[in-house]
Amino acid sequence: MMNRETREMSKYYIFQDSRNCIGCHSCEVACKSNKGLSTGPRPCQIITIGPKFVGGLPKSAYTFMPCFHCENPWCVAACPTGAMQKREKDGIVFVDESLCVGCKTCMSACPWGAPQWNPEKGKVVKCDYCMDRVDEGLKPACVTVCTTHCLHFGTPEEIPQVRRERYARAMTSLE
Amino acid sequence: MTNPICEVTNTLRFVSEAISSGRLVHPRCRQRAEEVAKLVGDISWGRGGPEHCGAIENLARSLVEEGPDESCVQLGREILASLTEHREAFESHIETHNCPTGECVKLAPAPCQMACPAGIDVPSYLTLIGMGRDAEATEIIREDNPFPWVCGLVCTNPCEFMCVRGRMDEPISIKYLKGFAAERAMSEMRYENPPKAPDNGRKVCMIGAGPAGMTAAYYLALKGYRVTIIEALPVPGGMMMVGIPRYRLPREVIDRETGMIESLGVEFRYNTRLGKDVTLEQLREEGFEAFMVAIGAHSAFKLMIPGEDDYPQVINAIDLLRRVALGDRHLPGERVVIVGGGNVAIDAARTCIRLGCREVTVAYRRTRSEMPAHEEEVIQAEDEGVRFAFLTVPVAVEGSDGTLTALRCLRAELGQPDEQGRRRPVPVKDSDHPLKADAVISSIGQVIDRTGLTTLEDLRWSKRSTITVNTVTMETSVEGVFAAGDVVSGPATVVEAIGGGKKAAEAIDRYLQGIPQPKWPQVPVRRRRLECLEVPASTKMIPSRPHMPLLNTDRRRITFQQVELGYSENAVREEARRCLRCDICRRCGLCVEICRDKMGVDALQLGYLNFDHPSPTDLRTTSERCIACGACAANCPNEAMVIKDENGERCLRLCGTVLNRLRLEYCEQCGAVLGPARYHDYIAKRTKGVSPLVEGRSLCVQCARKIAAGRHAEILPAQ
Numbered sequence: 001m002m003n004r005e006t007r008e009m010s011k012y013y014i015f016q017d018s019r020n021c022i023g024c025h026s027c028e029v030a031c032k033s034n035k036g037l038s039t040g041p042r043p044c045q046i047i048t049i050g051p052k053f054v055g056g057l058p059k060s061a062y063t064f065m066p067c068f069h070c071e072n073p074w075c076v077a078a079c080p081t082g083a084m085q086k087r088e089k090d091g092i093v094f095v096d097e098s099l100c101v102g103c104k105t106c107m108s109a110c111p112w113g114a115p116q117w118n119p120e121k122g123k124v125v126k127c128d129y130c131m132d133r134v135d136e137g138l139k140p141a142c143v144t145v146c147t148t149h150c151l152h153f154g155t156p157e158e159i160p161q162v163r164r165e166r167y168a169r170a171m172t173s174l175e
Numbered sequence: 176m177t178n179p180i181c182e183v184t185n186t187l188r189f190v191s192e193a194i195s196s197g198r199l200v201h202p203r204c205r206q207r208a209e210e211v212a213k214l215v216g217d218i219s220w221g222r223g224g225p226e227h228c229g230a231i232e233n234l235a236r237s238l239v240e241e242g243p244d245e246s247c248v249q250l251g252r253e254i255l256a257s258l259t260e261h262r263e264a265f266e267s268h269i270e271t272h273n274c275p276t277g278e279c280v281k282l283a284p285a286p287c288q289m290a291c292p293a294g295i296d297v298p299s300y301l302t303l304i305g306m307g308r309d310a311e312a313t314e315i316i317r318e319d320n321p322f323p324w325v326c327g328l329v330c331t332n333p334c335e336f337m338c339v340r341g342r343m344d345e346p347i348s349i350k351y352l353k354g355f356a357a358e359r360a361m362s363e364m365r366y367e368n369p370p371k372a373p374d375n376g377r378k379v380c381m382i383g384a385g386p387a388g389m390t391a392a393y394y395l396a397l398k399g400y401r402v403t404i405i406e407a408l409p410v411p412g413g414m415m416m417v418g419i420p421r422y423r424l425p426r427e428v429i430d431r432e433t434g435m436i437e438s439l440g441v442e443f444r445y446n447t448r449l450g451k452d453v454t455l456e457q458l459r460e461e462g463f464e465a466f467m468v469a470i471g472a473h474s475a476f477k478l479m480i481p482g483e484d485d486y487p488q489v490i491n492a493i494d495l496l497r498r499v500a501l502g503d504r505h506l507p508g509e510r511v512v513i514v515g516g517g518n519v520a521i522d523a524a525r526t527c528i529r530l531g532c533r534e535v536t537v538a539y540r541r542t543r544s545e546m547p548a549h550e551e552e553v554i555q556a557e558d559e560g561v562r563f564a565f566l567t568v569p570v571a572v573e574g575s576d577g578t579l580t581a582l583r584c585l586r587a588e589l590g591q592p593d594e595q596g597r598r599r600p601v602p603v604k605d606s607d608h609p610l611k612a613d614a615v616i617s618s619i620g621q622v623i624d625r626t627g628l629t630t631l632e633d634l635r636w637s638k639r640s641t642i643t644v645n646t647v648t649m650e651t652s653v654e655g656v657f658a659a660g661d662v663v664s665g666p667a668t669v670v671e672a673i674g675g676g677k678k679a680a681e682a683i684d685r686y687l688q689g690i691p692q693p694k695w696p697q698v699p700v701r702r703r704r705l706e707c708l709e710v711p712a713s714t715k716m717i718p719s720r721p722h723m724p725l726l727n728t729d730r731r732r733i734t735f736q737q738v739e740l741g742y743s744e745n746a747v748r749e750e751a752r753r754c755l756r757c758d759i760c761r762r763c764g765l766c767v768e769i770c771r772d773k774m775g776v777d778a779l780q781l782g783y784l785n786f787d788h789p790s791p792t793d794l795r796t797t798s799e800r801c802i803a804c805g806a807c808a809a810n811c812p813n814e815a816m817v818i819k820d821e822n823g824e825r826c827l828r829l830c831g832t833v834l835n836r837l838r839l840e841y842c843e844q845c846g847a848v849l850g851p852a853r854y855h856d857y858i859a860k861r862t863k864g865v866s867p868l869v870e871g872r873s874l875c876v877q878c879a880r881k882i883a884a885g886r887h888a889e890i891l892p893a894q
Contacts, residue, residue, distance in 0.1 A: 045880060047880060047881050047884035047885070049884065049885050063884035063885070065880050065883065065884050072865050073865070074862045074865050077861050077862040077864065077865045078858045078861045078862050080773060080774050080775055080861070081773045081774070101769045101773045101774065101806040101809065101810055102805065102806050102809030102810065103773075103774055103804035103805065103806040103809075104804065104805065104850075105804065105854075105857065105858045105861070107876055108849070108850060108854070108855065108858050109858050109861075109862050110876075110879070111879055111883070112879055112880055112883045113874075113875075113876035113877060113878075113879040113880035113883075114880075115876075116876070117876075122809035122810065123809075
């Protein structure tokens with residue numbers, strides 16, 4: 001259905017080397033604490049897949065689900081108030097809280113469940129790559145705390161080629 | 176006057192500003208400021224308790240004393256200054272749950288309650304009446320007014336003039352509903368006094384058993400005082416008994432409600448006139464420590480025209496009404512002219528009809544629309560055969576051989592408005608004519624009979640010949656002597672006298688307990704915060720209040736039976752459900768604005784919310800357009816607009832009125848609620864330009880994320 005090329009169209013990209021992720025949820029915690037959120041909303045979330053038996057051993061995978069900052073976002077189209085916007089300079093999709101009236105149309109429109117409900121404020125909250133931090137030259141909160149350094153933030157060109165390298169190594173055994 | 180600025184909100188504002196400005200660099204200081212903001216916020220949102228003010232004071236003091244820097248000390252001082260200066264406002268917020276300015280959103284009062292001189296919590300008792308809980312409704316009313324039944328029959332209902340429902344169609348019939356509840360509670364033997372405080376042994380004396388005197392007696396007796404009322408007449412009630420005719424207010428109503436006050440241990444001494452039968456000194460010697468003068472205004476203005484004093488057939492309306500009330504049913508004359516246009520003139524005219532006068536004419540200087548009398552009563556008087564001579568100015572009383580024969584009058588036309596805005600009658604030249612009569616009843620206003628009070632030399636009187644009081648505490652210029660009712664206000668209404676009596680009771684209690692008197696007028700107390708009654712929009716829209724059934728006209732012309740027969744129970748319950756609950760909805764209009772301007776849905780047609788420019792209201796049309804997005808409810812500052820999922824439907828209610836109900840759809844993966852189809856249509860319409868919706872599946876936020884995550888997961892063999 002969807003392919004990555006069409007939806008990860010912001011200037012930035014968070015790459016998760018899921019192979020190294022241990023599912024500690026530090027990213028989620030740092031995200032929520034950075035945005036001052038109570039229980040409920042998770043602008044980014046680690047989804048546990050599995051466990052499955054692989055080669056006789058139980059294995060799980062952990063997928064990092066932030067907002068993908070689509071090229072042509074459903075949420076922005078659905079928002080009647082103009083609160084949900086795509087930032088001109090770098091394509092970050094964010095919500096201007098002062099304009100949000102809490103109609104939740106963005107939440108219903110997003111195929112990935114990225115916009116989240118903040119019941120304390122009665123408004124929507126979502127991953128904006130911590131754009132205030134980004135503007136200061138910092139990385140998003142989730143990336144800075146990742147214990148296994150499996151989250152990488154940057155432009156697509158800067159993303160490490162870990163998977164390709166790992167694959168190559170797996171293919172060519174020197175033994 | 177009421178302070179136009181809410182000092183609680185103001186304090187909250189400057190403390191929050193100090194916190195967000197970054198001025199408070201020291202963490203301990205910032206924390207204290209935040210705690211102050213939290214406590215002030217509690218008060219502003221109706222969560223304040225008796226310890227809040229003290230706690231704020233302590234925190235502010237520690238800011239001043241422990242600093243450590245100038246900005247903390249400064250803020251601490253500001254908080255202390257605000258708290259010291261406006262302690263009453265803070266405490267009033269905590270005690271009354273009412274912010275008269277309406278700035279504290281949750282405490283914004285209903286206009287009907289603010290309009291009531293006795294400050295009754297109207298929305299709360301209407302809701303209870305709507306539930307059929309009449310005794311509890313009566314209990315709430317009596318927290319502010321010990322005469323719900325009397326007021327339910329004769330109140331001038333200023334509440335109904337302020338009723339927000341009046342902007343929509345017609346005001347709620349608040350007065351009659353109150354009367355119904357009190358009558359029902361009395362009839363079911365569930366009209367009860369609240370528990371009384373233990374006897375404190377201190378004696379207080381009321382002078383006058385009218386509404387003001389009895390109200391003060393009631394509240395003081397409840398506080399444990401030994402109250403005695405001295406009354407010049409042989410009956411209780413004051414003007415309620417001898418001013419208001421029986422066909423409007425049956426004696427039993429006054430007697431039963433007076434009985435409730437008497438059963439609290441209040442002693443009534445009838446036929447005891449101050450200054451004649453007893454003096455203030457004698458009463459002081461008896462051990463009374465405080466007095467309240469509530470002698471009313473039982474004398475009448477004279478017409479000041481020639482011939483007035485020459486004929487015994489010229490009487491005044493107040494004397495006539497008193498005589499009739501006390502049992503004398505002789506008619507003043509066959510052909511009667513009543514001069515005046517107020518309620519008392521109408522009462523006198525209708526009384527004359529009932530006494531058997533052949534011809535009763537009310538002569539009034541202006542026209543019908545300028546009459547101070549109530550419209551309904553004028554109509555009822557006409558139905559009974561009272562004639563009106565408008566634009567008629569009396570100039571002389573004429574007669575022969577000591578017998579009155581006519582009232583000589585001039586015709587007039589309306590000229591320029593006077594300082595009160597009423598157009599002044601200007602006599603027409605050569606319009607002199609006689610109105611044939613054998614009795615003339617003057618009804619041009621009442622004055623206070625000062626004769627009993629002349630011994631009180633220090634008592635200050637106003638230019639209007641009323642007793643001058645501190646309007647907050649009803650204290651007169653004589654220590655320990657308070658005053659309330661018509662003797663202070665000049666001829667006014669029952670409910671104003673009750674309001675005055677209640678204020679005086681509070682002040683007398685403070686005086687005797689040595690507690691300082693308040694600086695600002697008491698704020699009406701929000702007695703309850705009741706759940707709204709659930710009503711379908713179509714029921715809520717029933718436009719008019721019920722018609723009051725009246726006694727047939729023939730019987731009205733010959734008996735003093737009660738004219739207004741009262742509503743049926745059904746009508747009362749239905750009427751109570753029309754209440755818009757302005758104690759909950761503060762009519763800010765945010766819901767309408769968001770629905771129309773932000774969502775572009777425009778489903779809320781609530782024109783009544785706009786005070787200055789009301790436009791049409793239709794609660795039923797909401798369901799035609801509303802998509803149940805819930806933005807109105809999410810932004811309602813007071814939980815008046817509520818959206819809730821129940822029984823497979825999403826339901827939108829405004830103060831209990833069901834505006835919309837839509838069937839819900841559910842997540843096909845986990846069964847979580849998604850919202851109604853119309854809501855999804857709204858989104859689909861907006862997003863159709865983006866790209867076709869993914870697989871067209873109905874998924875909740877959680878499942879959408881999980882499924883998307885699963886697609887990307889790589890579970891690889893161990894290396």
